[in-house]
Amino acid sequence: MDPHTTQRNGRSCKDCHSNPKTVGLGRGSIVFRKGEFGFVPALSNSPLLLGIEHPLDSAAGVDGAMLVNSSRPFLRTFSQQEMVKILEVGLCLACHEDPKDQMMLDWLKSGRKPEKCSTFNRFIHNLFISSEKY
Amino acid sequence: MNPTLFSLLLFHVCILLPIFGYAATQRVPTTNIPKTFSGQVDMCLACHFEEPDKAHGRHVLGCSECHMGNPLAGEKKKAHRGMIRNPGELSVARGTCGQTGCHVNEVDWVKNSLMATNRGIISTLRYYWGEAADQNEVITVRSIRQGNLTSPAIDYFRKMCGSCHVGLEKGKLPDFLSQKGGGCTACHNDVPEGVAKEKRHVRITKFVPMKNCLKCHNRSGRIGLSYQGIYESEGYATPFIDGEFSPYILEDGRFYLPMLPDVHHAKGLICIDCHTQKEVMGDGHIRAHIEEQVEIECSTCHRSSKGLKEMAERNGLIHPNEAEGGERQPLSRINVKQLENGEVVLIGKADRRPHPLRAPVPDKCNTGAHSRLACKACHATWVPQCYGCHVRADKGEEQLDKLTGKMTPGSWTEFRSFIRYESPMLGIRQMDKSKGSSSKVVILVPG
Numbered sequence: 001m002d003p004h005t006t007q008r009n010g011r012s013c014k015d016c017h018s019n020p021k022t023v024g025l026g027r028g029s030i031v032f033r034k035g036e037f038g039f040v041p042a043l044s045n046s047p048l049l050l051g052i053e054h055p056l057d058s059a060a061g062v063d064g065a066m067l068v069n070s071s072r073p074f075l076r077t078f079s080q081q082e083m084v085k086i087l088e089v090g091l092c093l094a095c096h097e098d099p100k101d102q103m104m105l106d107w108l109k110s111g112r113k114p115e116k117c118s119t120f121n122r123f124i125h126n127l128f129i130s131s132e133k134y
Numbered sequence: 135m136n137p138t139l140f141s142l143l144l145f146h147v148c149i150l151l152p153i154f155g156y157a158a159t160q161r162v163p164t165t166n167i168p169k170t171f172s173g174q175v176d177m178c179l180a181c182h183f184e185e186p187d188k189a190h191g192r193h194v195l196g197c198s199e200c201h202m203g204n205p206l207a208g209e210k211k212k213a214h215r216g217m218i219r220n221p222g223e224l225s226v227a228r229g230t231c232g233q234t235g236c237h238v239n240e241v242d243w244v245k246n247s248l249m250a251t252n253r254g255i256i257s258t259l260r261y262y263w264g265e266a267a268d269q270n271e272v273i274t275v276r277s278i279r280q281g282n283l284t285s286p287a288i289d290y291f292r293k294m295c296g297s298c299h300v301g302l303e304k305g306k307l308p309d310f311l312s313q314k315g316g317g318c319t320a321c322h323n324d325v326p327e328g329v330a331k332e333k334r335h336v337r338i339t340k341f342v343p344m345k346n347c348l349k350c351h352n353r354s355g356r357i358g359l360s361y362q363g364i365y366e367s368e369g370y371a372t373p374f375i376d377g378e379f380s381p382y383i384l385e386d387g388r389f390y391l392p393m394l395p396d397v398h399h400a401k402g403l404i405c406i407d408c409h410t411q412k413e414v415m416g417d418g419h420i421r422a423h424i425e426e427q428v429e430i431e432c433s434t435c436h437r438s439s440k441g442l443k444e445m446a447e448r449n450g451l452i453h454p455n456e457a458e459g460g461e462r463q464p465l466s467r468i469n470v471k472q473l474e475n476g477e478v479v480l481i482g483k484a485d486r487r488p489h490p491l492r493a494p495v496p497d498k499c500n501t502g503a504h505s506r507l508a509c510k511a512c513h514a515t516w517v518p519q520c521y522g523c524h525v526r527a528d529k530g531e532e533q534l535d536k537l538t539g540k541m542t543p544g545s546w547t548e549f550r551s552f553i554r555y556e557s558p559m560l561g562i563r564q565m566d567k568s569k570g571s572s573s574k575v576v577i578l579v580p581g
Contacts, residue, residue: 001579002510002514002577003510003516004357005360005394005514005515005516006397006398006432006509006510007397007513008397010498010512011512016560019557021556021559022559024560024578056551057519057521059561059578069262072425072563075561075562075563075564076564077578078561111503
């Protein structure tokens with residue numbers, strides 16, 4: 001649906017690419033360990049509370065499984081592949097936040113992921129991307 | 135004087151004269167018979183001085199064209215026989231607003247529209263609750279009212295949703311709900327200010343004021359509230375101000391927080407500046423859901439100057455099929471106009487001012503990686519998100535059935551775990567592949 005809260009300036013890069021809420025995981029922190037994304041939810045995912053095995057604000061799991069029903073058959077949450085593609089951009093935003101950065105421009109135009117840089121490689125085994133908001 | 139003659143005279147003066155005098159004031163004098171501009175006699179005009187809008191003016195149509203009754207009768211009782219207080223009610227609109235020579239098509243469209251049938255709401259509700267195989271069931275407010283279908287979802291609809299359809303008779307329900315409904319006049323109705331009491335009449339307007347839309351469009355998606363920068367907050371009246379409850383409270387008792395309004399609202403645009411006639415009133419076809427009825431998208435107005443000029447010349451929308459060389463379908467008019475300097479603008483329906491239309495920024499919007507994003511995926515900055523919605527049924531209590539206006543056994547209460555205003559969650563809408571694009575990134579809203 002259209003929330004009817006349109007602003008002239010769009011959301012920031014990080015608001016989509018580093019925010020677990022945006023990709024459907026819910027509030028919490030995204031972790032990147034050994035080349036894989038993980039998610040630490042802010043809300044409890046204990047089934048003892050509500051009888052569901054995921055936090056109330058999670059619509060999808062990191063494996064891309066859809067955890068809630070949608071109001072239309074043609075709507076779905078992101079698949080794991082799509083989620084990874086979005087969050088990978090977030091890994092680079094720490095250094096390349098300006099959308100006019102040549103690396104980002106190339107990425108935007110081609111949609112192809114750039115080669116990993118040396119800074120990225122230094123942190124690749126234990127990168128913690130905490131959402132700024134939560 | 136003879137006492138008998140005196141008594142007779144006294145009887146005439148004190149009893150008969152006032153009676154005949156009163157009767158004379160109730161009968162319209164036959165001289166100067168009131169007529170409409172077309173020469174049609176309308177005796178109602180002798181007693182009624184209410185002034186509707188210009189197009190429906192008292193001497194243009196007279197009273198009886200809309201309100202029925204007997205325009206040739208000079209007596210109140212006879213003249214008012216068969217009169218209709220609100221000609222806009224859908225139950226009578228076919229013979230009033232929709233009579234030959236007036237709004238024949240529009241009345242038929244509205245009767246089939248989603249705002250009159252609530253088809254999408256009912257069929258989706260029944261599908262959610264496991265009462266229907268899919269959410270495209272052909273079921274309407276009317277079929278529920280006239281039929282004998284009963285189920286938990288139907289009862290829930292009757293009691294929790296049933297006041298939001300234009301077929302609701304205005305004034306039938308109590309309290310703030312009495313302002314809802316009224317058929318054509320549910321929307322095309324404005325109350326004039328500074329008019330003398332005897333001349334006061336509802337102003338029928340094609341420029342539907344936003345407040346009329348907001349009577350219904352303020353819950354569920356809360357679109358009408360969000361558009362104005364109103365966020366329905368938790369029900370605790372927080373944050374407290376100077377130790378007191380928050381003063382921000384809606385008519386129905388919900389608390390809210392002021393937020394950033396939609397940029398279109400900030401610039402003075404109202405609902406009908408974007409939402410076209412056929413989107414709102416329907417086009418005669420029975421649709422199941424709103425997305426099947428929507429004609430516009432952001433790119434309708436936010437497009438290249440060449441595209442805008444084409445639209446201004448057409449004085450209407452260009453159907454996607456037509457743009458691709460397909461069959462032309464009539465679509466609604468849109469209020470775009472080319473100024474003398476060549477600029478194409480949208481003329482606001484409320485403020486009547488030109489509003490510039492900006493094309494998307496090429497290096498941000500039309501890039502490869504973001505090409506399948508809907509505009510709102512980036513430009514909608516917050517949305518109320520309701521988590522853990524649940525309802526409680528209590529068979530031991532009674533609740534108002536909004537379709538009949540009567541209290542019936544069984545009541546429903548709605549709850550939520552929490553509501554937040556946050557950046558919207560995104561997801562995928564699978565599109566029709568025959569239209570070129572296989573999927574689009576859109577906003578998904580829990581609640």
